[in-house]
Amino acid sequence: MSRTSCEAAGIEGLGVLDLFVALVLQIVYGIANLVLISMGLAIIFGMMRVINLAHGEFLMLGGYTVVISTNHGVNLWVAMLILAPLVVGIIGIIVERALIQFLYGRMVDTLLATWGLSLLFIGLVTTIFGAQTETTISPPLGAIQIGGYTSSVYQLVLILIAIVLSLAVYAVLKLTRLGLVARATMQSADMAAALGVSTKRIYMITFGLGAAVSGLAGGLLAPITGVLPNIGVTYIAKAFITVISGGAAILAGTTSASILLGGINGIVSYATGPTIGEVALLAAAIVLLRAMPRGITGRFFRKSL
Amino acid sequence: MNWGRENRWRVAVVIVGLAFTLIAPAALQLFTIINLTTAIALALLALSLALIWGYGGILCFGQTAFFGLGAYAYTVAAINFGGTTWAVLVAVLVAAAFAAVLGYFVFYGRVSDVYMAVITLTATLILYNLIRRTSGPEYKIGHALLGGFNGVTSPPLNLPWAPYSMLFPQHVFYVGMLALILGYIFCAWLVQTHFGRVSVAIRENETRAELLGYDTRLYKLGLFTIGGALAGIGGILFCNGVGRVTPDVFRLDFSAQAIIWVIVGGRGTLLGPVLGSFALFYVTSWLGTQSAVNNYLVLGIILIAFVLGVPRGLLPTVVGWWDAGRSRRAMQRREMRLRRRRGGRASTAGEAAHEG
Amino acid sequence: MRGEIVLETRNLSMHFGGVKAVDRVNFNLWENELRCLIGPNGAGKSTFFKCLTGQLAPTAGEVVIRDFTATGREPHEVARLGVGIKTQVPSVFDGLTVEENIWLSARKWHGRARSQSLTRDTLERLQLGDIRSDLVGRLAHGQRQWVELGMVVAAEPWLVLLDEPAAGMTHEETERTADLIREMNRTATMIVVEHDMQFIRMISSRVTVFHEGQILIEDTMDVISADPRVREVYLGHRRQ
Numbered sequence: 001m002s003r004t005s006c007e008a009a010g011i012e013g014l015g016v017l018d019l020f021v022a023l024v025l026q027i028v029y030g031i032a033n034l035v036l037i038s039m040g041l042a043i044i045f046g047m048m049r050v051i052n053l054a055h056g057e058f059l060m061l062g063g064y065t066v067v068i069s070t071n072h073g074v075n076l077w078v079a080m081l082i083l084a085p086l087v088v089g090i091i092g093i094i095v096e097r098a099l100i101q102f103l104y105g106r107m108v109d110t111l112l113a114t115w116g117l118s119l120l121f122i123g124l125v126t127t128i129f130g131a132q133t134e135t136t137i138s139p140p141l142g143a144i145q146i147g148g149y150t151s152s153v154y155q156l157v158l159i160l161i162a163i164v165l166s167l168a169v170y171a172v173l174k175l176t177r178l179g180l181v182a183r184a185t186m187q188s189a190d191m192a193a194a195l196g197v198s199t200k201r202i203y204m205i206t207f208g209l210g211a212a213v214s215g216l217a218g219g220l221l222a223p224i225t226g227v228l229p230n231i232g233v234t235y236i237a238k239a240f241i242t243v244i245s246g247g248a249a250i251l252a253g254t255t256s257a258s259i260l261l262g263g264i265n266g267i268v269s270y271a272t273g274p275t276i277g278e279v280a281l282l283a284a285a286i287v288l289l290r291a292m293p294r295g296i297t298g299r300f301f302r303k304s305l
Numbered sequence: 306m307n308w309g310r311e312n313r314w315r316v317a318v319v320i321v322g323l324a325f326t327l328i329a330p331a332a333l334q335l336f337t338i339i340n341l342t343t344a345i346a347l348a349l350l351a352l353s354l355a356l357i358w359g360y361g362g363i364l365c366f367g368q369t370a371f372f373g374l375g376a377y378a379y380t381v382a383a384i385n386f387g388g389t390t391w392a393v394l395v396a397v398l399v400a401a402a403f404a405a406v407l408g409y410f411v412f413y414g415r416v417s418d419v420y421m422a423v424i425t426l427t428a429t430l431i432l433y434n435l436i437r438r439t440s441g442p443e444y445k446i447g448h449a450l451l452g453g454f455n456g457v458t459s460p461p462l463n464l465p466w467a468p469y470s471m472l473f474p475q476h477v478f479y480v481g482m483l484a485l486i487l488g489y490i491f492c493a494w495l496v497q498t499h500f501g502r503v504s505v506a507i508r509e510n511e512t513r514a515e516l517l518g519y520d521t522r523l524y525k526l527g528l529f530t531i532g533g534a535l536a537g538i539g540g541i542l543f544c545n546g547v548g549r550v551t552p553d554v555f556r557l558d559f560s561a562q563a564i565i566w567v568i569v570g571g572r573g574t575l576l577g578p579v580l581g582s583f584a585l586f587y588v589t590s591w592l593g594t595q596s597a598v599n600n601y602l603v604l605g606i607i608l609i610a611f612v613l614g615v616p617r618g619l620l621p622t623v624v625g626w627w628d629a630g631r632s633r634r635a636m637q638r639r640e641m642r643l644r645r646r647r648g649g650r651a652s653t654a655g656e657a658a659h660e661g
Numbered sequence: 662m663r664g665e666i667v668l669e670t671r672n673l674s675m676h677f678g679g680v681k682a683v684d685r686v687n688f689n690l691w692e693n694e695l696r697c698l699i700g701p702n703g704a705g706k707s708t709f710f711k712c713l714t715g716q717l718a719p720t721a722g723e724v725v726i727r728d729f730t731a732t733g734r735e736p737h738e739v740a741r742l743g744v745g746i747k748t749q750v751p752s753v754f755d756g757l758t759v760e761e762n763i764w765l766s767a768r769k770w771h772g773r774a775r776s777q778s779l780t781r782d783t784l785e786r787l788q789l790g791d792i793r794s795d796l797v798g799r800l801a802h803g804q805r806q807w808v809e810l811g812m813v814v815a816a817e818p819w820l821v822l823l824d825e826p827a828a829g830m831t832h833e834e835t836e837r838t839a840d841l842i843r844e845m846n847r848t849a850t851m852i853v854v855e856h857d858m859q860f861i862r863m864i865s866s867r868v869t870v871f872h873e874g875q876i877l878i879e880d881t882m883d884v885i886s887a888d889p890r891v892r893e894v895y896l897g898h899r900r901q
Contacts, residue, residue, distance in 0.1 A: 051410035051419055102613065107419050109612050112568065115366075116608030119561055123602025233557050237427040244420055275438055284426055289352060289424075497769060506765050509754040516714065516752065518740035518769045518811065 022151075027266030028154045032162035034258035034265075036221065037235050038242040039165060040214030045243050046250035047186045047206045048101060051107065053114040055239055057121035061090045062218025063227040064125060066113050066176040067137060076140060081200025086210040092211020094206050102137030104203075116234065132228070139223040158220060164215070170251055182206055238278075241285040247295025256296045261285060313495050318576055326482040326604060330475045338478045343443070343546030344586045346482040349488055349539030351566040351582035352575060359572040362508025363525060364418050368427030368536055368563050370407075370432055371443035374552035375400040375537025376459070376544045377436070377451075383460040388468030392460075397537045404533025405526065410528070412522045433555035441531050456551030459544035461577060474553035481542045485579075488535055490574050495531070504528050558601055562589070565604060568611050571618025581619070663693035667820060667850050670715070673722035682708040684874035685722070693791040694845045697861045697882075698854045700871030701895055706854045707749055709871065710824050711851070714746050715739040721842045726820065745818030745849070749825050751805045751893050755798030759789050759808050762797055766812040778869075787841070803834045810841060827860045839863035858886070870894070 052058075063082040069079040100119065105111045139154035173179035185192040185202045193199050202246045218235075225231060242261055246253025264284045269277030292299045315452045330338055357363045378399035382392035407428060411421050440453025449457060462477055464470040472480065495501045507514045507521045513626060514521050553559065553630050570581030592600055617658055668690040675683040677892035683705045690696055698706045711717040712725055713859060725731065731739050740746065754762050761781050767776040784790045787807055792800065795807050806826060813821060827835045828841065835857070842864050845851065855861050861868060868885050870877040872894045878885060885891055 049422070053423075098611075099609065109616065111364075111419060111422060112564065113609050113612040115561060115564070116605045116612065118605070119558065119601045119608065120605030123599035123605055125597045233430065237423075237430050240423050241427065244423075264426075273398070275435055277435065279431055282424075282431055286410050286414075286424065289416055289420065290410055292419075293415050297383060502765065504762075507752050507755065509756045510752055512716070512736070512748070513752040513754060513812075514765075515736040515746070516740050516746045516815065518737050519768050520735070522738045 011241060020160065022265075023270055025151055025155070027263055027272060028159055030266040031258050032159040033221075034238060035162045035166060035254060036158065036217040036261045037214075038246075038254050038258065039169065040210045040212075040217060041239045042243045042246065042254040043169070043213060043251045044207055044210035046248060046253070047182060047210075048104075048203055049107070050104075050207070051111050051240075052100075052207075052210075053111060053213055053236060053240075054095070054117040054232075055123060056234070056236035057118050057230075058088050058092065059090060059212035059235045060125070060227065060229065060232040061121065061217040062215030063222035063225070063231065064129065066197035066219040066222045067227050068121050068129075072211075076137065077246070080219040080222075087162070088215025088218070089208045089212030091215075093204055093208040095211070096207035100207060101200070101203065109180065118236070122229050122232065124134030129229070136226045137223045155221065156281040158224075161220060165216075166251060166255060169213075173250070178205070238281065241282065245285045245288050245295055247292075247297030247299075249297035253295055253297040256300075260288070260296070308562070314492075315489075315576075319490060322482065322486045322489070326479060326486070329482075330478060337475060339474050339546060340590075342474070342478050342481045343543060345478075346539045346542035346546055347562075347586055348485055348579045348582045349542065350536050350563055351570070351578040352485070352492060353532040353539065354563050354567050355570070355572075355575050355578040356495070356535065357528055358567055359530045359574065359578065360496050360508065361504045361525065361532075362418070362424040363529055365425045365529070365532075366422045366564060367427070367429035369560045370425065370429040371400040371536035371553060372540040372543070372563075373429075373432060373534040373552075374403055374541065375540025376410050376550040376554055377457075377540075378537070379541045380457050380544055381387040381449040381451075383448045384449035384457070388466075389460060389462050390465045390468075393462075393541055397534050399422045400537025400540065401530050401534040405537075407531045408526045408533075412525045415522075418551035424492040425521050426557075429555050429560055430557065433552050433557075436552040452551075454552055456477075456549050456553075458468050458549045459547075461547055461548075462541075462593075473479050477542075477545050481546070484538055484542065485532075488538070488573060488580070492535075496575075500524065500527065558604060561604055561608065565608055568608065568618055569615075571620035571622070574618075574620050574624075577618055577620030606613075607655050614645055667692050667727055668830050668852075669725045670709075670712075671723045671725070673709070673712060673724060675705075675712055676720040676721050678879060681874045683712065683719070683847060686874070686876055687710070688869070688876065690850060690852065693846070693850055694867060695842070695851045695853065695865050696850060697865045697868045698871060699856070699858075699861065699868055699885075700877070703873075704871035704894075705874040706871045708874075709826065710749075710822060710852075710854050713739075713822060714744070740816075743816075743819045745807050745813035745816050745821045747806075747813050747821075747823045747826055749828070749854075750803070751809050753797045753805055753812070755796065755799060758794050759797055759800075759811070760784065760793040762808055763789075763811045763815045767815040770816060779815055779817075783811050786814065787811045803830045807834075808831065808839075810838070813852075814841075814845065817848075819849055821845055821849045823851065824854045825856065826853060827855065827857055835860055 037059060040058060041052060044050055044052050044055075063088045066076070066079045070076050070081050074083065095117065099113055100110065105112055112173045121305070139152055141157060143150050143151040144153045144156070145151075171179075173183060174255035181197055182202055182205075185194075185197060185199050189199050192202075223233075242257045244253060245261060246255075246257035261281050261284055265281040266275045288296070320419070329341070333341075350368060351372070354365065354368045357365060357368075375396045379389070379392050380398035382395040383389045386392055407425065410416075411424060416424070436451065437454045438653070439451035440455070444451045451457065460471075462472045462480060464472065496505065503514065503519055504524050507519070511521050514524075540550075540554070545555070557655060562582075566581040567578040569585070570572065570577030570579065588603075589600060592603060601656055617625070664749075666689050668688075670686055670688040673683055673686045673688070674681065677794075686709060688709075698709070700706050702899070708717065712719045713726075713731070715731065715734045715736040715738065723730060723732045726739070726742055726744065729742055731742070736746075754765070757765075757797055761779060764776055764780045767779040767783070771779060784793050787810065789804075789807060792804065797805060800808065810823075810826065813823075823842070827838050830838060838858060842851065842853065846864075853864065866881060867879065868882050869879045870885060870891055877890060877894060878888060880888075
């Protein structure tokens with residue numbers, strides 16, 4: 001929502017405080033949005049230095065899983081929180097075994113092959129389900145009043161889930177054995193292998209987890225954005241920009257970049273509309289990369305997770 | 306160094322191209338000729354990517370950005386000027402300028418190749434989104450409405466400084482083929498100049514090029530700008546071939562196709578991607594006429610198959626087999642000569658051990 | 662022997678996070694010297710080297726080459742001063758021929774004709790004539806090192822920085838490299854980072870020993886090899 005759309009809706013009587021709250025909420029939601037769509041890519045990129053251009057399609061597949069399963073009677077929350085990550089996680093593992101594992105170390109080739117994969121998924125989904133969706137789901141949980149401003153409860157829930165997701169990723173990486181082994185492999189694969197770690201399995205699991213997180217995010221966003229075969233395209237740009245602006249650290253990088261870029265996007269969108277907001281996001285990322293070519297965590301918070 | 310053999314092939318290619326230009330309008334239907342003009346426009350896009358990526362090692366996923374900008378700039382300028390003479394120049398300058406600005410940020414920021422690829426792709430997607438929303442009457446540059454997702458009709462090319470002498474499709478075909486052939490000659494010349502050789506060296510090892518004293522950022526910027534200009538020229542022809550320019554020039558699968566031409570045709574050659582673009586143009590046109598298999602699906606499979614199976618592309622692989630065959634035959638001849646010579650001398654213990 | 666100082670670092674430091682790879686190094690190099698930098702792994706030699714060539718921008722301190730402040734400059738600017746650089750891992754153009762590699766180096770400084778003759782001379786001098794048309798990527802390691810040395814020679818530098826020129830070479834190749842370096846020293850000032858003590862004895866007079874990012878001692882090879890501190894740094898404490 002922008003200032004102009006508020007005025008267009010004839011919302012009268014909104015005090016300055018209400019508008020401020022509305023703006024803050026929008027920006028925080030935008031940041032949470034970025035975190036959700038980028039986390040999966042950050043896990044894969046941060047751990048394996050693999051740039052997965054099919055990331056947007058993982059999100060898309062998560063969305064489709066939710067829409068199709070709810071059409072067949074599955075409970076919405078089960079579909080979003082369990083089914084979507086599961087399905088896309090499995091797809092991720094298949095992709096890693098069938099394609100990615102042959103291209104480790106070949107960054108450009110990985111880029112190209114995953115782009116081919118992205119096209120393949122779009123084509124496959126279009127062929128099976130058609131270019132338009134038959135049904136959409138509306139965001140659950142209705143609306144809530146905050147002062148004079150009406151907000152969608154679902155948006156607030158998404159903000160919460162984004163926070164929980166970040167904490168969960170932190171917990172897994174810092175507190176579990178899998179996380180420790182994975183971090184070791186990320187820092188020095190040879191050393192980890194010498195210690196008896198099956199790096200192949202770690203990569204497979206990591207890729208699968210990253211895909212699962214992407215599927216989760218895509219499923220959660222399905223009620224808001226709708227599902228189309230090529231909706232992944234709108235995600236990949238923002239997710240990618242956020243991840244490389246963030247830098248090598250998975251969690252600190254994604255969150256700091258999301259806050260910075262999401263904030264700029266939110267403010268500019270409010271002032272001038274969503275399209276210019278996106279331009280502002282890209283411009284901000286380009287300027288940021290010019291100043292810090294290794295991303296935010298290449299310069300600050302270097303030792304963080 | 307040893308450009309002799311390659312140049313002889315190139316001259317042959319140019320002659321074939323010229324012959325084709327002269328014969329085609331007589332031999333083919335008008336509809337095919339118009340279609341070909343569009344294919345030629347895409348071939349110029351392929352040529353630009355072959356130059357910057359195949360030779361220069363600059364991986365740009367969004368080369369269609371300059372193509373599309375050239376198309377839109379030409380159309381808008383031609384509508385405003387009432388003639389196409391200066392519009393052509395404006396279009397090329399706009400495409401080149403955009404490439405220069407983007408290139409400046411990427412190369413002088415020392416952003417890595419991989420990021421470069423995605424940043425350019427993102428720029429293209431943003432252009433797509435921006436232009437698609439320009440449907441209303443308030444979106445115009447001068448007299449020209451931008452037209453949103455329907456696009457704008459493009460004024461056909463006219464004879465220089467004669468706005469009312471518009472070229473017939475057949476003549477546009479000539480102009481297109483001439484542009485392609487001249488573009489090919491220009492690129493072939495460029496890669497043999499010192500500038501071109503350094504660009505290739507930068508692709509091989511940027512650090513070493515710097516340590517020799519070359520300012521690699523400047524070379525990459527120059528090459529990228531030239532590539533942008535070439536793509537812009539392709540855009541101009543595209544408008545003429547199709548008759549209008551729409552936001553679809555900035556679409557994702559279009560950018561993908563450009564990359565596929567170079568991968569399929571071969572990196573490190575100019576001709577390969579050009580031929581690849583013609584081939585893929587006809588494949589995708591044919592696919593478009595029948596709805597059984599989806600465009601994206603086929604492109605995706607082709608891309609994956611080639612990255613995994615034929616990473617150097619068709620032309621270099623075929624040439625490689627040919628060369629390997631030649632050197633194998635040369636080695637066999639050498640060995641025969643050596644054996645004949647040895648047969649006349651008493652063999653030493655060492656040689657006997659070798660033979661055994 | 663002492664002429665003017667041609668390269669100087671003042672309080673040069675390079676920190677990576679908490680690690681002080683180079684720690685407040687003051688270094689002087691006189692004209693026509695052939696100085697070797699040695700030290701155990703991780704002592705900071707190669708990091709120091711990269712600060713000189715412009716490949717790394719130091720965290721603090723200055724690098725001055727003749728009168729030019731080279732600190733944090735781009736590598737091509739340093740190279741253009743007339744500095745020839747050979748990196749630790751051979752940095753060559755794998756997809757080009759030996760001749761093209763050397764030609765590109767010469768061509769930076771001269772026109773086409775002079776570059777041709779310079780390339781020819783360099784190929785002869787380094788005995789690379791036989792493999793002039795071979796792709797560098799296909800050559801053996803020792804030959805690739807020599808191609809890189811050829812590129813350095815062809816630029817006719819007055820200051821030459823070599824990082825492990827004899828690494829991975831056979832005994833015969835090492836001797837030839839030592840000869841070449843001595844020959845280059847007739848017209849150029851040189852810094853050679855090396856591990857191989859035998860090799861250093863073949864070429865050098867003065868040696869600078871690095872340890873934990875700082876200069877431990879700077880003297881002739883004989884004095885250094887007798888110094889107990891150096892032994893300790895390389896071999897660890899002697900058990901009593």
